[in-house]
Amino acid sequence: MEEFERLYRDNVSAISAFFERRCRDPQEVADLTSETFVEAIRSFAGFDPRRGTVRAWLFGIARHRYAQHCERSAHGRELTKRVRGVHPLADDVRDEIESRIDAQRVGRLLMERYARLSELDQSVLELVDLAGLTPTEAASVLEIAPTTLRVRVFRARGRLRKELTND
Amino acid sequence: MTSRYEDALWDELVDNHHDELADLRMPPPAPRRRPKALAGATVLTAGAGAAVIVISASSTTAPAYAVTRNPNGSVSVTLRRLSAIADVNARLKALGVRAVVTRTGSECSSVPTTIVRVSPSSAPGDSSSAERVTQTIARADSTRSGAVHILVASRSADGHVALVQGQSNAPVPACVREIRILAGGQVKIIGSGTPESSGPVQAPAPGTTNESTTSTSSNSSTTAAGTATTS
Numbered sequence: 001m002e003e004f005e006r007l008y009r010d011n012v013s014a015i016s017a018f019f020e021r022r023c024r025d026p027q028e029v030a031d032l033t034s035e036t037f038v039e040a041i042r043s044f045a046g047f048d049p050r051r052g053t054v055r056a057w058l059f060g061i062a063r064h065r066y067a068q069h070c071e072r073s074a075h076g077r078e079l080t081k082r083v084r085g086v087h088p089l090a091d092d093v094r095d096e097i098e099s100r101i102d103a104q105r106v107g108r109l110l111m112e113r114y115a116r117l118s119e120l121d122q123s124v125l126e127l128v129d130l131a132g133l134t135p136t137e138a139a140s141v142l143e144i145a146p147t148t149l150r151v152r153v154f155r156a157r158g159r160l161r162k163e164l165t166n167d
Numbered sequence: 168m169t170s171r172y173e174d175a176l177w178d179e180l181v182d183n184h185h186d187e188l189a190d191l192r193m194p195p196p197a198p199r200r201r202p203k204a205l206a207g208a209t210v211l212t213a214g215a216g217a218a219v220i221v222i223s224a225s226s227t228t229a230p231a232y233a234v235t236r237n238p239n240g241s242v243s244v245t246l247r248r249l250s251a252i253a254d255v256n257a258r259l260k261a262l263g264v265r266a267v268v269t270r271t272g273s274e275c276s277s278v279p280t281t282i283v284r285v286s287p288s289s290a291p292g293d294s295s296s297a298e299r300v301t302q303t304i305a306r307a308d309s310t311r312s313g314a315v316h317i318l319v320a321s322r323s324a325d326g327h328v329a330l331v332q333g334q335s336n337a338p339v340p341a342c343v344r345e346i347r348i349l350a351g352g353q354v355k356i357i358g359s360g361t362p363e364s365s366g367p368v369q370a371p372a373p374g375t376t377n378e379s380t381t382s383t384s385s386n387s388s389t390t391a392a393g394t395a396t397t398s
Contacts, residue, residue: 096172
C-alpha cells in the first residue's frame with residue numbers, strides 16, 4: 001500500500017491537471033481522477049515497467065477514462081458507480097479543485113488552439129508541453145515510436161506557431 | 168505542499184479499495200514511517216481498574232477489528248479498517264462499554280463543535296521494537312460522571328487507521344470534520360456533527376457498564392498511542 005501511495009502522491013497532481021484542463025466541474029475532475037487510480041489499482045498486476053514508466057501508464061489510463069467519459073456524456077447516460085460521486089465534495093475540496101481548474105486556464109487556451117491540429121498532434125503537444133512527459137513517456141502513452149513522436153512534436157509545434165502567427 | 172483534495176481522494180481510495188491495495192504485488196515494504204499527527208493505536212483507560220481500550224493499525228492481513236475484554240476488566244479494541252467502525256460499536260455496545268468509535272469525514276457537517284481534551288501520557292505496553300511503532304498520545308484530564316469515551320478514527324499519513332480518544336458528556340457525533348493535535352497533546356475536534364443521512368451515535372446508558380461505575384477522577388486516565396505491527 002505504501003508503494004502505491006507513493007505512486008499516487010507522485011502522479012495525482014499531473015493526472016488531475018489532465019482533467020482540470022478538460023472539465024470545469026470540480027466533481028467531474030475528482031471523479032475522473034479517482035476513476036483513473038481505481039483502474040490503476042485494479043490493473044496494476046498488468047503494469048510492465050519494461051514497457052514504460054508508471055506516469056506514462058497512468059496517463060494512458062486517464063486518456064482512456066476521459067474517452068469513456070465523453071462517450072457516456074455524448075449518449076446522455078448517467079454517470080454511475082463513481083467512487084467520488086457517491087459523496088458530494090466537501091466545500092474546501094471543491095474550492096481547491098476550482099482553483100486548480102482556474103490555474104489551468106492557460107493550458108485550456110492552448111488546447112483550444114490545438115483543436116486546429118490533428119488529434120494525434122494535439123495529444124503529442126499536450127503530453128509533452130503541458131503535462132511534462134518525456135518524449136519517450138508520451139510515445140508510450142500514444143503507442144507510437146519515440147522517434148515518430150519527436151518528429152510529431154517538431155511538426156506540431158511548427159503548425160501551432162504558424163496558426164498563432166496567422167491569428 | 169499538502170493538498171486537502173489529494174489527501175481526501177487518497178483516503179477514499181483506501182477506504183473503498185483497501186483489500187485490493189493490500190493485495191497489490193509490491194516490493195517488500197520499507198520500514199513503516201512514523202505517522203506525523205495521529206497514532207496507529209490508542210489505549211484508553213477509563214478509570215481505576217476500569218477499561219483499557221487499545222486500538223491499533225496493523226498489518227494488511229490482520230482482521231479488520233477486534234474487541235477484547237482483558238483480565239483486569241479493561242477492553243482492547245483493534246481497528247484496522249474504517250469500514251469496521253459499525254461492527255466495533257456493535258461489539259462495544261454488546262459488552263456494555265461506554266465507548267463509541269466515530270470517524271473523520273469530509274461529508275460531516277460543520278456544526279456543532281465539540282472539544283475533547285486529551286493529555287499526553289505513556290501507553291502501557293509501549294514497545295520500540297522494529298515491528299511495533301508506538302506513539303504516545305494522551306491521558307484524560309478526568310473521568311466525568313456519565314461521560315462517554317469517544318474514539319475518533321482517521322487515516323494517518325501512512326495509510327493506517329489511527330484513533331484519538333477522549334471523553335465527552337455531549338452526544339457522540341457520527342463523524343467529525345477535522346481533528347487537530349494541539350500543543351500539550353490536547354485534541355480539538357472541529358466541526359463535529361452528523362452526515363445528512365444519520366444522527367448522533369447512541370452510546371450505552373450510564374450505569375450499564377463496569378467502566379462508568381468504576382471511573383474516578385483521581386485515577387482515570389486516557390492514553391493514546393500509535394501502533395503499527397507487521398504480524
